[in-house]
Amino acid sequence: MLLPFLPIFVGELGVKQQTSMVLWSGLAFGATFIGTGLTAPFWGHLGDKYGRKPMLVRAAVGMAIIMSLIGLSHNVYQLVLLRLAAGLIGGYASSSMLLVATQTPRERAGWALGVLSTGALTGNLIGPLIGGVLPNLIGIRNTFFAGGAVIAIAMLATIFLVKEDHREIRPAPSVGDSTAISQRLHRSVRITVGAMLATAMLVMLANMSIEPIITVYLETLKVPKTRIVLDAGFIMAASAFGSILMAPRLGRWADRIGGWKVISFCLLTTSAVLLPQAFVAGWWQLGILRFLLGMSLAGLLPSVAKVIRHSVPERQLGKVLGYSQSSQYAGEVIGPLMGGVIGAHFGMRSVFIATSAITLIGAAANWLCQRAVHEGNAVNSTRRTLPR
The missing domain is CATH 1.20.1250.20 (MFS general substrate transporter like domains)
Incomplete structure (x- = not known):
């Protein structure tokens, strides 16, 4: 959703030169992916231990709050740090993949993960379209608040609609000459x-x-x-x-x-x-x-x-x-x-x-x-x- 208007928002935060706008927009956009890449294995490990649904709720709560806070940014430094924080605390996509992979029968896991992938791809397709229209209707800062509200709805759906049969699995002891x-x-x-x-x-x-x-x-x-x-x-x-x-x-x-x-x-x-x-x-x-x-x-x-x-x-x-x-x-x-x-x-x-x-x-x-x-x-x- 951020792709179409992120450079414009960077300009509103005080960056006026075109080359600087491109640089800061790239930093702000990529910061989330860097944060998610760093913490995905850690959240995955906690998901193994405590369940994947708690990780989904944690990611949704954190992203809803941070997305709304981005709308209150006063300079590009705050924007980049909040985008990085969104990646560090996020990871909804990886946790949802874990949940689907472990809660579906092995013989149907490929189909289920394919359906999940379709949902993510559809979001990637629709997001820029919404990002190109919504700021003109409600303003850029209000678009961030709207994004936070949508993630909050996803959080409520996760809490009340997602079921997980989780049990911590301990390693089996080795037996015989193996x-x-x-x-x-x-x-x-x-x-x-x-x-x-x-x-x-x-x-x-x-x-x-x-x-x-x-x-x-x-x-x-x-x-x-x-x-x-x-x-x-x-x-x-x-x-x-x-x-x-x-x-x-x-x-x-x-x-x-x-x-x-x-x-x-x-x-x-x-x-x-x-x-x-x-x-x-x-x-x-x-x-x-x-x-x-x-x-x-x-x-x-x-x-x-x-x-x-x-x-x-x-x-x-x-x-x-x-x-x-x-x-x-x-x-x-x-x-x-x-x-x-x-x-x-x-x-x-x-x-x-x-x-x-x-x-x-x-x-x-x-x-x-x-x-x-x-x-x-x-x-x-x-x-x-x-x-x-």
Whole structure:
């Protein structure tokens, strides 16, 4: 919601030079993601111990208060600090993922996480539209108060409508001669978690390496300046709309054939869709390809959460999914930096080619990791059945 009017609000807080407005707007917007990335594993650990619903309520209460306080900011320093605080105390999205992952049956976790992902993507699509309209109707500061009120409604819905069957799970004692087996199992879990964290980062990197340069890229496609912002908006919305359509379907597919296979397929498809974006001749071609890209990216994060859900002991699930959230925010930081550096030195089209190559490598790496994990699990199963 903040995206359309944040630079204007920075100007109202006393920053007048355009370059400074861009700098402070970027700092204020990114501060929340930095804060969330730092604290997501901690909140996930507390969720494992005390339940995910209390973490949801805590995040909603904190965000409702801080969102309203942002409307009372007197300078950009307060704005950035409050945005950072919103990230540090927030984490509603990661806690909701934990709740859904642990409260749904394993065989339907992919579908449920896909539906949850659809909700988040819809918010990302609708938020900027509301942010473009509401300040003109009620003013920028009142828009922050309205945002706080909406989060308060979400808090009440969480308190009264969300149910959780939580019990603290303690580690089971080791039995028999299982040292070698447990070591191999531990190795399989480490490979799985490492692959999933890298994939979570790669998903956001693939998306964010492109989105910041879309407006500049449209200039190279000879789009009239009067239409660039509108066309860029349509292209960004096309990606989100594609993800909204496919997230539940790909989640259901992950339930049937397994999260690993969906991840490898989606990364391979993402690589194939990214490459022709470097050679488009018109904005509408880019829009169609971005729509297809959104469809291919939609199955990745729900499948990552599903694989982690199946591989990590439940007593550690919250912490690991918290690290997954941190990896996503790392991708959101690395992606624009990578896109900017490659675009500046090798041209805009090179960004698409490089991102396509990275996602192709990611698909191959996931396939190799899946084989290693399955082979390790097969060895463990054989050792368990051998006579002593």
